[in-house]
Amino acid sequence: MAEALDALIGQVSPLDVTADLWDDAFVQAGQVRSGRSGAKTSPKDRILELKATIEQELVGFHEQLVIRPHAGDQTPTKPDNKLWDVEIPLTLFPKRHSGFNRIECVFRLFMADGNNAEFRVLKLHPAERETLLARGTFSGKLNMSAKGTLDAMNVHPAGGASAGVEIDAGLETGDLSVEASRRCVETEIMMGTGARWRLEDANDTIQLQIESHSLKLVLETSDGSDPIDAAGYIQAFSTTRWVTRLIDGNFWLDFRGQIKTFFERGMPIEAYAEWKNILGNETS
Secondary structure (H helix, E strand, O other): OOHHHHHHHHHOOOOOOOHHHHHHHHHHHOOOOOOOOOOOOOHHHHHHHHHHHHOOOEEEEEOOOEEEEOOOOOOOOOOOOEEEEEEEEEEEEOOOOOOOOEEEEEEEEEEOOOOHHHEEEEEEEOOOOOEEEEEEEEOOOOEEEOOOOOOOEEOEEOOOOOOOOEEEOOOOOOOEEEEEEEEEEEEEEEOOOEEEEEEEEOOOOOOOOOEEEEEEEEEEEOOOOOOEEEEEEEEEEOOHHHHHHHHOOOHHHHOOHHHHHHHHOOOOEEEEEEEOOOOOOOOO
């Protein structure tokens, strides 16, 4: 595993979503008090259905960042420094019928020698309170496997799609055009070397089979700086109100331990990614 990815995982620990966690949920669902179920099917059956749904979900970054010389009005802090527009594309494949109500993304930049003073993140898009619009028209049929070759994605599943699970977005030729808006409710430039975004469903009603966004930042580098690597983390989850809807009852409130924490956090799914020498030879 690369140094940049190692460093990011040290800062943002992966979730502990294992088969044992779901087994615990199944056992605890069988102990639910009468009156908590709220549906005709048993809590244990609903846990099994929910597990099958969550394991088919996938989130991830694209294999390539989009990097160009800065085209905006930002100015470098030193005359010889260079500015870059860095786009971070990501795609989500929700299977839960409410989609993902919230998305959190962390993106960090690193130099192998640790001399991060040679670059600085100056600006983020979207900024707080801005709206991010995703729109796309898809053709063909899109299939993705967490184990196989991902032509468009750079995915390190950690508690999300299990190895060998095929993600079928179900997009038939030329028959789907989608539009979704996300409100950026929180953003932060992290110590000048990274960024963090939190996006929410602007209408709390997103129900898409596929959703793509592009986060952006302005990067400043010193003239002749060494190669810069990057790593990213994305987590998508539901609000607790939608958890109760997804599970068709509030019996999960009686759960204990890690499985209750998992439900309280909105049944998150996550992924990590890394990119080596993101500017190539542009800084030499």
